[in-house]
Amino acid sequence: xxxxxxxxxxxxxxxxxxxxxxxxxxxxxxxxxxxxxxxxxxxxxxxxxxxxxxxxxxxxxxxxxxxxxxxxxxxxxxxxxxxxxxxxxxxxxxxxxxxxxxxxxxxxxxxxxxxxxxxxxxxxxxxxxxxxxxxxxxxxxxxxxxxxxxxxxxxxxxxxxxxxxxxxxxxxxxxxxxxxxxxxxxxxxxxxxxxxxxxxxxxxxxxxxxxxxxxxxxxxxxxxxxxxxxxxxxxxxxxxxxxxxxxxxxxxxxxxxxxxxxxxxxxxxxxxxxxxxxxxxxxxxxxxxxxxxxxxxxx
Numbered sequence: 001x002x003x004x005x006x007x008x009x010x011x012x013x014x015x016x017x018x019x020x021x022x023x024x025x026x027x028x029x030x031x032x033x034x035x036x037x038x039x040x041x042x043x044x045x046x047x048x049x050x051x052x053x054x055x056x057x058x059x060x061x062x063x064x065x066x067x068x069x070x071x072x073x074x075x076x077x078x079x080x081x082x083x084x085x086x087x088x089x090x091x092x093x094x095x096x097x098x099x100x101x102x103x104x105x106x107x108x109x110x111x112x113x114x115x116x117x118x119x120x121x122x123x124x125x126x127x128x129x130x131x132x133x134x135x136x137x138x139x140x141x142x143x144x145x146x147x148x149x150x151x152x153x154x155x156x157x158x159x160x161x162x163x164x165x166x167x168x169x170x171x172x173x174x175x176x177x178x179x180x181x182x183x184x185x186x187x188x189x190x191x192x193x194x195x196x197x198x199x200x201x202x203x204x205x206x207x208x209x210x211x212x213x214x215x216x217x218x219x220x221x222x223x224x225x226x227x228x229x230x231x232x233x234x235x236x237x238x239x240x241x242x243x244x245x246x247x248x249x250x251x252x253x254x255x256x257x258x259x260x261x262x263x264x265x266x267x268x269x270x271x272x273x274x275x276x277x278x279x280x281x282x283x284x285x286x287x288x289x290x291x292x293x294x295x296x297x298x299x
Contacts, residue, residue, distance in 0.1 A: 034075030035148040037082045038135040042155035044088040044126040052120035060112035062231040071238040079103035081144040088123025090130035090162030125161035129168035154182035158273025166270040173211040181205035181217030208270035
């Protein structure tokens with residue numbers, strides 16, 4: 001073998017070895033799962049410390065429920081990837097549980113234990129748009145691949161900080177992301193104050209927040225409902241819509257499953273939260289609020 005031939009042989013071997021390492025690392029980085037699920041949870045000013053704790057415990061209990069474990073096991077790959085973060089203002093997001101694979105009950109219990117390890121902390125204003133933008137970015141950093149990417153966002157009020165929520169929704173949907181909503185319509189012992197709260201928060205979520213193929217929202221009206229509704233919502237999100245399990249769960253008795261396709265897309269003020277914030281009574285943190293040109297300016 002000539003010197004040139006030997007050089008070519010060695011070079012091809014080096015290239016083949018390098019490519020094999022590259023593809024091995026790529027296949028590991030792109031582990032296949034049935035769904036990638038981002039749990040985006042509201043911790044804004046309107047949530048009390050007791051409510052924040054109930055919310056955390058509710059997610060931990062729902063995720064370790066039998067029906068959720070069964071929904072995960074029923075998938076083609078028998079596993080999902082999930083991450084959990086809490087949000088309030090436009091730049092206030094905190095990852096509580098980074099991306100992890102859940103395949104077994106032990107995995108789900110590990111996820112629940114990580115939720116319990118870090119105490120919840122309240123935040124500032126309510127930026128659903130900021131949460132959706134942050135959640136979309138998490139998919140770009142995910143080391144997994146799946147045919148379904150889902151943002152499960154909960155909140156007890158409309159967007160009042162950051163960019164318009166419907167713009168953030170539309171941007172996420174264009175990236176192939178499905179957004180499902182869990183409007184928390186819980187007001188223990190207090191009436192709706194129309195200066196900064198919404199009696200029709202469920203309609204706001206239906207028309208301004210959820211989006212994407214097969215998206216839906218489920219309202220929660222009391223804390224006693226929360227674990228059951230949340231578990232049902234997770235089962236629907238993690239089950240293929242063509243399956244009998246999905247049809248049975250969607251048709252079961254309980255709070256309604258409102259699909260985006262069934263939501264009335266008549267004109268709706270998706271900036272209502274920003275307007276209510278500006279019209280509210282004076283608060284001691286007013287000096288921190290920045291005028292939002294989207295509310296009064298041309299758009």
